[in-house]
Amino acid sequence: MTALPPKLQDYLDDFSFITTREERADFLIDIADSFQPVPARVASKPYDEAHRVIGCESEAFVWAVERADGRLDYYFDVLNPQGLSAMAMSAILDEACSGAPLEQVANISGDVVFAFFGRDISMGKGRGLTELINAVVYHARQRL
């Protein structure tokens, strides 16, 4: 079985120790604070709708830029200023997947959303965040 990107596994291990809703929220907010939107050299507004994450109510966009070695750098933007969960998920995916082997990125399941955000997340939030992951996975699978 193909492994997950090591940095994603590190995140999952860290989140596995979380025991309270407050601790989870604080961790995710810290991650969201590190979110960096897509640089202008990659994309500028208004964004091409082809990069929009369908199903994400926080209006997230994803880009994948190929490196010389064939791996991908992922870039994100979240247009809803209150889309903190989408920003946190984007920051995790950026750090964990950019430069990772494509087969590892392609192996990520959308269910990891619940490892990060917990089972109490609403259906709408869960769907949007899962689609964010699916968008990254899609780009990796397209190049395998």
Added chain:
Amino acid sequence: MSDIKSRGYANADKLVSTDWVAAHLNDTGVRIIESNEDPLLYPSGHLPGAVEVDWVKDLNDPLRRDYLDRAGFEALAGRIGISPETTVIFYGDKSNWWATYALWVFELFGHTNAKIMDGGRLKWAEEGRELTREKPDIGPTSYTAPERDDSQVRAFRDGVLAHIEAGGQLVDVRSPGEFSGETLHMPGYPQEGAVRGGHIPGASSVPWSRAANEDGTFKNAAELRAIYLDEIGLNPEEPTIAYCRIGERSSHTWFVLTNLLGFGDVRNYDGSWTEWGNSVGLPIEK
């Protein structure tokens, strides 16, 4: 947006402005409550002194599909430091969708001294007003609540069936695709919740968000009357039931019809489509 009092609402006192809230942040007779869909928003920054009421963990029974009971509400009220006399101000994300839901649940326990901050969290933030991550130091209170009263503003399946058989007014506040049966969920939400698509026979379709402006504030009374009275022909004197998928979006419409347009008898059917569309033998229209 114009002053709330000038918008022609039936009960303008149920709405307060961000200015009003800013002037009452330290009012001991007022408790400000944030209710969101996104669980990260409150801890990332909230109005000074505001407490959080979470729609999942605070308002629902942890086991059954139902709301909290009297003991649960008393415990919640005690934790957030309110008494039956406290003026409760709800605000939140998504044009106050979840704030109206919380207000509606509080009404089941007779806590009707509750209002909505017009425009919600987004308006407050966009006005550059203070948000803090500091949780307020709330001294717990002892709150004696009545038993939950489901008879006034809540509708159940059998009551809805009797209502439609009598030709009663019904508003489906879901998206047009859900109403037509094209989809079983709202756009962007998962395909789950019901095994049949469509709507309750006789229902009129008015998606909940039509009552809100782009900035999350409520439309004025004339604009709301144009939608609910002129467009779909609701009679404010007749009993009306609103529903959606699980009763949260329809709480927004319940608030609009009851408080902003002054309808005399509006109920929120919280079983909504996830109950109706899964029930054996109930009539469905497409």
